[in-house]
Amino acid sequence: MKKGKFVKFSDFAFEVNPYPGLFIDIEGLDGSGATTQVRLLTLKFREHGVSAFDTKEPTSNIIGGLIRGILKGDHTMIPMDAFQFLFVADRRHHLQGEITPILKNKHLLITDRYLWSSVAFGSIDLDKKWLLSLHKYCYIPDITFFLKVRPRVCLKRKKLDKFALEFFEKEKQLKEIWKTYKWLGQQFPRYIITIDGEQPIDKVNEEIIFYIKKHPKFKNLKRRS
Numbered sequence: 350m351k352k353g354k355f356v357k358f359s360d361f362a363f364e365v366n367p368y369p370g371l372f373i374d375i376e377g378l379d380g381s382g383a384t385t386q387v388r389l390l391t392l393k394f395r396e397h398g399v400s401a402f403d404t405k406e407p408t409s410n411i412i413g414g415l416i417r418g419i420l421k422g423d424h425t426m427i428p429m430d431a432f433q434f435l436f437v438a439d440r441r442h443h444l445q446g447e448i449t450p451i452l453k454n455k456h457l458l459i460t461d462r463y464l465w466s467s468v469a470f471g472s473i474d475l476d477k478k479w480l481l482s483l484h485k486y487c488y489i490p491d492i493t494f495f496l497k498v499r500p501r502v503c504l505k506r507k508k509l510d511k512f513a514l515e516f517f518e519k520e521k522q523l524k525e526i527w528k529t530y531k532w533l534g535q536q537f538p539r540y541i542i543t544i545d546g547e548q549p550i551d552k553v554n555e556e557i558i559f560y561i562k563k564h565p566k567f568k569n570l571k572r573r574s
Contacts, residue, residue: 370452377496380503405461412439472529496546
């Protein structure tokens, strides 16, 4: 693997995306609008000639499918620490099979969730530093955007979409999850940007695009023919 920048954390260091492609991650509580922003960003950059791709986690492969099934069903069927190992396995497979090939070819890749989600959501039951340590062989994105939306607002948005809430989607838990997102932003300030996700969708989109275009890798990305 081509070696790039490293950011120190605890007794190990995370490698930042070492490839010429630009790796962007959109994060937030469920209902924050992250999925909408990933879709809009990909479409807009493509319209302006940038070779842009989108992806998401958990993935749609076998491991990702198992994770989704557990999230929608009885999450007590598996210990929470073991559950986190599934996320890591899915992520490593994602990196090897999809993310790295795209970034090697100078494309823009925007993901709907990445390792920060595992740490934030997993911190309800587990130590966040331990959760981070599980990902020491996963390089981090060039820029991550945390969409800050109050838990109560997120829950209201989700209730409009469906009747049954998944087990993470409870206000008290969401507040704890956001505390961990905030903590992550403090640990990795050069690579994580917090955006007010309660702004109008187009305003959030414009703000994210502003930061992406400022990144040194952006001008060298592959263009669509």
